[in-house]
Amino acid sequence: MLRQFTRVYWHGVPNYATLNDWERALRPTTVYAIHQRVVQLAVQRGVTMGKKLRSDSTVTETNIHYPTDSGLLEDSVRVLGRMLSAGRELVGQVPGVSKSVFVNHTRSVKRLAREIARGTRKAKKAEIAPKTQRWYKKLLRVTCETLTHAQTVVPVLKKYGDLAGQALADSLTHYIPLVQRVIDQADRRVVRHESVPASDKLVSLFEPHTAIIRRGKAAPRETEFGHKVWLDEVEGGIVSDYRILRGNPPDQVQFPDSLRHHKKTFHHPPEVASADRGIHSPENEQAAQKAGVSKICMPQPGHKSPERIEYEHQKWFRLEQRFRAGIEGRISVLKRARHLDRCLDKGEAGFEKWIGWGCIVNNLVLIAQAIIAPRRRRPAASK
Numbered sequence: 001m002l003r004q005f006t007r008v009y010w011h012g013v014p015n016y017a018t019l020n021d022w023e024r025a026l027r028p029t030t031v032y033a034i035h036q037r038v039v040q041l042a043v044q045r046g047v048t049m050g051k052k053l054r055s056d057s058t059v060t061e062t063n064i065h066y067p068t069d070s071g072l073l074e075d076s077v078r079v080l081g082r083m084l085s086a087g088r089e090l091v092g093q094v095p096g097v098s099k100s101v102f103v104n105h106t107r108s109v110k111r112l113a114r115e116i117a118r119g120t121r122k123a124k125k126a127e128i129a130p131k132t133q134r135w136y137k138k139l140l141r142v143t144c145e146t147l148t149h150a151q152t153v154v155p156v157l158k159k160y161g162d163l164a165g166q167a168l169a170d171s172l173t174h175y176i177p178l179v180q181r182v183i184d185q186a187d188r189r190v191v192r193h194e195s196v197p198a199s200d201k202l203v204s205l206f207e208p209h210t211a212i213i214r215r216g217k218a219a220p221r222e223t224e225f226g227h228k229v230w231l232d233e234v235e236g237g238i239v240s241d242y243r244i245l246r247g248n249p250p251d252q253v254q255f256p257d258s259l260r261h262h263k264k265t266f267h268h269p270p271e272v273a274s275a276d277r278g279i280h281s282p283e284n285e286q287a288a289q290k291a292g293v294s295k296i297c298m299p300q301p302g303h304k305s306p307e308r309i310e311y312e313h314q315k316w317f318r319l320e321q322r323f324r325a326g327i328e329g330r331i332s333v334l335k336r337a338r339h340l341d342r343c344l345d346k347g348e349a350g351f352e353k354w355i356g357w358g359c360i361v362n363n364l365v366l367i368a369q370a371i372i373a374p375r376r377r378r379p380a381a382s383k
Contacts, residue, residue, distance in 0.1 A: 018262070026353065037241070049266070050270060051272065052235040052323060060351075061336075062342075063207070071113065073109065073182060087165070090162070102149070105145070109142055116139070140191070154176075212243065226351075230251075237366045241265070242355055256287045259287060259291045272297060275298045280301060343355070
């Protein structure tokens with residue numbers, strides 16, 4: 001049945017590994033271009049005309065464990081130690097190079113990290129017991145020693161290793177600066193008791209592009225690790241645009257870009273532009289008026305003048321606020337059904353493609369529903 005549906009019939013098809021390699025060969029810009037083509041198909045099919053626009057942001061997490069200083073130090077020693085063990089097998093006995101540089105300290109750092117976790121679990125928040133701090137210092141010393149060994153082994157692998165040794169040296173070169181950042185931030189936070197800005201923190205060795213997002217939500221979602229994603233949706237449920245934001249920028253500065261992209265995509269401004277109170281600003285309202293939006297629906301936070309209260313109590317304003325609330329449901333569908341709650345792809349490019357594919361699937365499902373909707377037969381009414 002699936003072969004008939006996809007029109008493959010009796011022909012051979014590539015296996016999963018081949019399809020996966022093809023997908024990885026695509027760039028994020030290509031996936032974005034496919035998404036824009038799907039939006040054009042939605043317009044051609046009459047699913048949407050781009051008359052209404054609603055915008056909001058959400059956070060998609062990267063596939064990492066909760067970052068702690070001890071956990072990151074343990075990951076550093078584990079990754080470098082694994083590569084050092086592989087390097088010992090590749091180069092063997094090298095004159096002038098001691099065997100001690102290939103030692104793997106993973107077992108000892110696991111024990112130290114476990115003791116630190118027990119000590120911090122019993123201590124109060126933002127307090128580190130003297131015994132726990134001694135364990136931290138020992139963990140830092142072991143990590144620094146492993147880092148020094150990795151820096152010593154890199155030229156040895158390049159000189160005496162074959163192609164596999166060259167590849168291993170490149171991997172060590174990639175991880176060494178990341179481990180240096182982990183050591184620096186752990187030393188500043190734990191030993192010197194300094195406050196490290198969120199923009200300077202590294203929360204994962206494997207997904208170093210991950211940002212720390214705080215949006216004022218209640219526990220346990222007050223801090224999220226991933227990227228903020230900006231979504232633009234038009235009537236019909238079509239996601240007309242998505243953007244991966246760097247760091248944790250305010251939502252207010254994103255709205256003018258949404259207006260420009262909408263006009264570029266649909267060749268006219270939206271009749272209605274709606275957003276929540278976090279996006280309201282005089283500049284955004286002026287930008288919407290200048291773009292030609294006839295109905296601007298953004299509630300003003302804080303104290304309101306009598307004129308503003310009267311403006312927001314108009315019937316059309318309240319109706320468009322109901323339309324705006326629909327994007328919360330769309331975000332929920334994207335996270336639950338399209339798996340945009342957590343990115344399982346690797347790397348920054350993989351994250352962008354993951355978001356793009358989720359939006360493409362959402363739009364294709366809505367287009368298919370619009371195509372088959374007239375063909376559905378309603379049950380006959382009972383007499």
